[in-house]
Amino acid sequence: MEHQPADDQPGPTEWQPRSIPAVGVGPWADEHDDAPPADPRYDAQLLADGDTRNVVDSYRYWTRDAIVADIDARRHPFHVAIENFAHDANIGTVVRTANAFAAAAVHIVGRRRWNRRGAMVTDRYQHLMHHDSVAELIGWARSEGLAVVAVDNTPGAQRLETADLPRECVLLFGQEGPGVSEDAHAHADLTVSIAQFGSTRSINAGVAAGIAMHAWVRRHADLDVAW
Structure with missing residues (x-):
């Protein structure tokens, strides 16, 4: 895989344009009644700030490495x-x-x-x-x-x-x-x-x-x- 930036946070182009309604989820505390998950797949900053990346809902709050690893487990040949x-x-x-x-x-x-x-x-x-x-x-x-x-x-x-x-x-x-x-x-x-x-x-x-x-x-x- 080509070299990617070391941090796991989305760059400006990954956020939704200002001209359309934002998609995704807000901070975990605003969306859920329970405490944030301790699962290492989740990213602490995304849990705190929300996640509007261009990813399917099942990957919300996940780190980039966790998403790639999950896809790798079922990639097509x-x-x-x-x-x-x-x-x-x-x-x-x-x-x-x-x-x-x-x-x-x-x-x-x-x-x-x-x-x-x-x-x-x-x-x-x-x-x-x-x-x-x-x-x-x-x-x-x-x-x-x-x-x-x-x-x-x-x-x-x-x-x-x-x-x-x-x-x-x-x-x-x-x-x-x-x-x-x-x-x-x-x-x-x-x-x-x-x-x-x-x-x-x-x-x-x-x-x-x-x-x-x-x-x-x-x-x-x-x-x-x-x-």
Whole structure:
């Protein structure tokens, strides 16, 4: 997982915008009649001040490390990779969606820096890895026994809607516009396309990633443990 700040408190971007009603909970003393829990998963400052972070209610007042550990215990065995050779603005959305579906990790291929705004601070709870090149990502996937599934509307691609997605895999996405690189296509074990019916050549890369992740969830996830 990438290095994160040492403190466990939310940064300014994790609090709700002033223009909409705040969500979350106030101080424990204002919300409950009993004493604050002594459970080490709970954060003393959040118990005292309240918790308006972008987390589900079951994680209210928990420390960041406790949340990550809980998700780690039930993460799914699929990974998500997105090429970042031109500062793709969709990466934040991909990270946020990967967090929602409890992906094992998100892999950034190419440039290390990316715009985190769209992640809505979910990158604090999502494992992230970086690879300088597609070849490095493919080599890592092979060493882990993971199939590489390129998602792109190209000739010869199987329909995502009917393809049998591997359970342990890396879903690989290209940049907005050019799509998956030739190197990625050449080394992918499987290429799938998303059925489209309108005039546009392609859909937004962040949207495509969400569709593909949900297709994996429909095929392999235990829905009884979903929120």
